[in-house]
Amino acid sequence: MLLIPCPYCGARPEIEFHCGGEAHIARPENPAALSDAEWADYLFIRKSPKGVHAERWLHSHGCGRWFNAVRNTVSDSILATYKMGAPRPDIAADTPAQGGK
Amino acid sequence: MSELLAEIPASALVPEGHYGPRTPAPGVVAAQLSQLALATVAVRPNALDLVAELALEKLGLALPHGPRTASAGDLTLVGTGPRRFLAIGEGITGDPLLERLGHAFGKTAALTDQSDGQMVIQLSGPRTRDTLAKLVPIDLDPSVFKAGDAAATLVALIPVLIWQADPAPIYRFAVPRSFTPAFLRALVGAGAEFGLQLTGTGRG
Numbered sequence: 234m235l236l237i238p239c240p241y242c243g244a245r246p247e248i249e250f251h252c253g254g255e256a257h258i259a260r261p262e263n264p265a266a267l268s269d270a271e272w273a274d275y276l277f278i279r280k281s282p283k284g285v286h287a288e289r290w291l292h293s294h295g296c297g298r299w300f301n302a303v304r305n306t307v308s309d310s311i312l313a314t315y316k317m318g319a320p321r322p323d324i325a326a327d328t329p330a331q332g333g334k
Numbered sequence: 335m336s337e338l339l340a341e342i343p344a345s346a347l348v349p350e351g352h353y354g355p356r357t358p359a360p361g362v363v364a365a366q367l368s369q370l371a372l373a374t375v376a377v378r379p380n381a382l383d384l385v386a387e388l389a390l391e392k393l394g395l396a397l398p399h400g401p402r403t404a405s406a407g408d409l410t411l412v413g414t415g416p417r418r419f420l421a422i423g424e425g426i427t428g429d430p431l432l433e434r435l436g437h438a439f440g441k442t443a444a445l446t447d448q449s450d451g452q453m454v455i456q457l458s459g460p461r462t463r464d465t466l467a468k469l470v471p472i473d474l475d476p477s478v479f480k481a482g483d484a485a486a487t488l489v490a491l492i493p494v495l496i497w498q499a500d501p502a503p504i505y506r507f508a509v510p511r512s513f514t515p516a517f518l519r520a521l522v523g524a525g526a527e528f529g530l531q532l533t534g535t536g537r538g
Contacts, residue, residue: 241416242401242485246471249487294488296401296415 235309238331240316241296253289255279256301257321283307285326290314305330348518349538354526361461361528364521366535370422371431372448372508377417381442392438401484403497409434412484412497412508420448420495420508452495453514455521458504461528466505468524470496476503490520 235247261267261275280286283306290302303312303324310330313322352360377385386397394406398413405411408424423431428449435445457466466474469489473479484497494517495508509517522530 245485245487248471294493295486296418297486298416 237311238314239292240300240314241298249294251291251293253291256287256289287321346515347535347538348522350532350535353522353530355529357529360531362459362465362525362530365456365533367454367456369425370454371426371428372452373421373431374446374448375419375421376444378442382417385442388438403482403484414486452508453511455507465525492517
């Protein structure tokens, strides 16, 4: 079972969480000024890297809070978790997993 | 529809009695506790420090930080999330509990009566941890989950709040009322091999 360290509750099993996709996507200041292609890029185009990826996660069956996690998509290990609004930490792919497997 | 809803919740609980092999003493004792009042306390943004002061001054409670419990007399607060608590009053009903909390916290927190919304199940007995190992996805070993610790988690896909009330060990679960029959069936299924005594649910 994958353990995910919630910034509020501590390490909890994966089944309590829900992944919310790529993190740090800011809504454009003035959507009306964008071209259709730029707007579609904001709405639909997401990164799918092989390696380190910053994602939003929801502790839906726990404290109910959203937070960000940096996950290695190759090993499926959570490298770091941090609260919403905090900047993405600079983390290498070979960082040891926080929650453990 | 309202008649249907009125029928579902507490009318189909698992009947009380002994489940599993007859041992000199039951391995697990499960009880549905009825003399409790429950209320959620949602603290307003930026008011947590003020509420902590008020709790200490008016209720004699040190507000729990994180998923833990704090008790003073017949009142217990369980941390369920950031700025969220479940208040439990023993031997009283919802209205006096809300009055007491409202008098203490004023407008710094939103209070919602949950006395009819959640049922509290208490587990004790020597094989309690063996039973819960089959139900609870978190580690309940006393080295990491001690008396006073709490967790909002899942049991048989049912969202529950669990806290350890005593190192004996005694665990308590707050379960949404309409999920309590399913919770009790999962509990009886997991605990029957150790001999499980269920009380407080009447004829089910």
